[in-house]
Amino acid sequence: MEYKVVETSLVTDEALEEILNRWTGAGWHFECVQFAMREASKRPAMAFVFFTRAAAD
Numbered sequence: 001m002e003y004k005v006v007e008t009s010l011v012t013d014e015a016l017e018e019i020l021n022r023w024t025g026a027g028w029h030f031e032c033v034q035f036a037m038r039e040a041s042k043r044p045a046m047a048f049v050f051f052t053r054a055a056a057d
Contacts, residue, residue, distance in 0.1 A: 004051040
């Protein structure tokens with residue numbers, strides 16, 4: 001199993017869609033997204049998007 005983590009500080013729907021479309025189109029399977037929050041804001045400061053795929057033999 002291979003893992004890929006994509007970090008983004010631009011946390012908008014367009015930015016997350018672009019990441020999801022790019023990496024799933026390249027054969028990666030979306031697993032989850034985690035957000036890093038700021039204390040002073042309800043808007044996430046960063047997002048980490050996790051993907052997996054079968055390891056190449």
